[in-house]
Amino acid sequence: MTAEPVLAIDVMGGDEGAPVTMKAAELARKRYPELKFLLFGDETVIGEHLSGLPKLAERSSVVHTDVEVKGTDRPSQVLRTARRSSMGLAVQAVKAGEAQAAVSAGNTGALMAMAKLGLKTMPGIDRPALAALLPTMGTDSVMLDLGANSECDDENLIQFALMGAAFARIVLGVDEPKVAILNIGEEELKGTDEHKEAAEALKIASPGLAMEYTGFVEGDKIGRGDVDVIVSDGFSGNVALKTAEGTARLVVELLRRAFRSNLFSIIGFFMSRRVLKQLRSHLDPNAHNGAVFLGLNGLVVKSHGGANIEGFANAIGVARDLITDDIAHRIREDLARFEERRAVPEAAQ
Template sequence: MSDRLTIALDAMGGDQAPRMVLRGANLARKRHPQVEFLVFGREQDVQPYLSKLKKLRQVTTLVHCDDVVSDSEKPSTALRNGRNSSMRQAIQAVRDGKADGVVSAGNTGALMAMSKMVLKMLPGIDRPAIASFFPTQVGESVMLDLGANVQCDAQNLVDFAILGNAFSRTVLGTMEPSYGLLNVGAEERKGHEALWEARDRLKELELPGRFHGFIEGDDIAKGTVDVIVTDGFTGNVALKAAEGTAKLISSYLRSTFKSSIFAQLGYLLARRAMQKLRKRTDPRRYNGAMFLGLNGIAVKSHGGTDPVGFANAIGVAVDLARGGFLDRIRADLGQLDRTAGPARNGNSSAQAVAG
């Protein structure tokens, strides 16, 4: 792999685009000096901000696009009418080999639909999954799916385990990751048939690391496994519940430290510790959800993030590209095809919902 990488950016995606996107790219440039950028967006909107960032301008090529995919646009509408949009053109740069990955803070459903149509799926993978980091008591884990597939069959869950396993090795650096299926209990007969079937298949697969079996909701924060596998419905609920809980605790802490003069004094004494806690739980640190299973690297940034968060999303794309994530997935799937036979490529009847 070449030392240089090119990342395509949808400059028009996000609440504060294009300013946030360009400032984020400038931060990423400092962290990853080997990276160059293809920036897609309306030149009249992007150029005024880019002209103020001299060093970023030196490693950036701006490609004018007239159209923008709005946050409220339906994925089907974006597919029909967004061929000349900044989002679509950025994705096509990956397909055409002009970029090693794409990052957008735009419409999630549209980005998923366009990425799947333009980049296609990896051979042997039926549906893409949204994956993201979770902070745990022992470090970090990855969970998938977080909303792309509301209904999943056993093969979908097995595919997600394969994708998450490779991601953990590539980005988190866990060479022997543990992985488990999120369930309503750890007992053998808890859950539904798709989970039971997926468990039995995963026991037979020779993936790197260790299959833990079933895990429960409290195992997510404990860090019981490195890869948490679930359907998009459950994963999205778990994600939003975790985000809400983090905001609740933050709110409680703020109100508690303001409750009295002694509490304020206590905050001053604990300020350094509180700063460490704030940094550890900063959602910007975990910004950058990956669309795994595509024949290309696509990363979705939170639309409401700031430059720091967007820079972290770019960093995820860089890590995936530099770590040879797609090659690892292809190698894993090839090995499994040889050991598991025709059953690995069984058709799925699960319903996918991008959003």
């Protein structure tokens, strides 16, 4: 690990921009004093914030640009200005080795396009995958891919499983994560040929890897927390993620309406405030913030666009953890070990 990791921050990204990202960087600095920051954005705006954050200023360098990627911009449009935007410059800093990771709350499609084009995929990885944490009844689970690849073959799913397991070992602290493939049923005969072939390969090889392949998992089982890593193509994964987020908002809104319906409900609300606060905290996306593009020659962490200060600081924390534990090295080791296991005949295993 680098003694003083440098993080490239897209200060202008997100719904709020600098007012959130700068205070979040200061919060992350307090949590992780070893970090240094490259701050990309309007130097006048950044300077105004740094004037009130002297300790952050000591650990930061500012790179000026007045070009920012908006949420409505198309990836094809922003690629033409990538080298001049705060988002593009942050990714380029990782490519040039000036920073060990980039963190942005900006346009997801644009960040994905810039990261894939600028950093390219690691040897042995065909496509990068977007991975994030999901709240469950137990501990959090890792899910990937969440939108980077709408169609995937069996090799892609296998690679996602290996990358997700490496990610879970670092972020969740699980030595041998339980891995499952999202499918329309738990039976081995269900699913596409790609699902079946990926499942067969993982079942044979996983006993020799730092993971446990448990089979297929259905969408209604995601929230139970029975598995640590859920593998999917980007289309299904994104639909599942948005459905889960929408369901969480539905539950919170129905509870809010129920507690306001009459006097007895209001009294019940005041008696249940502590439990409801715990529920809201558990479902808060800021507590699970920090999606990662896995499989690239460099780290890029995507924060929710609407993340608050705590949420963006958590995304910075995810980047810091992945640098500390060298996730790229872990993925390379797991890929090599999987290929060794796959090369051994099933009967011998």
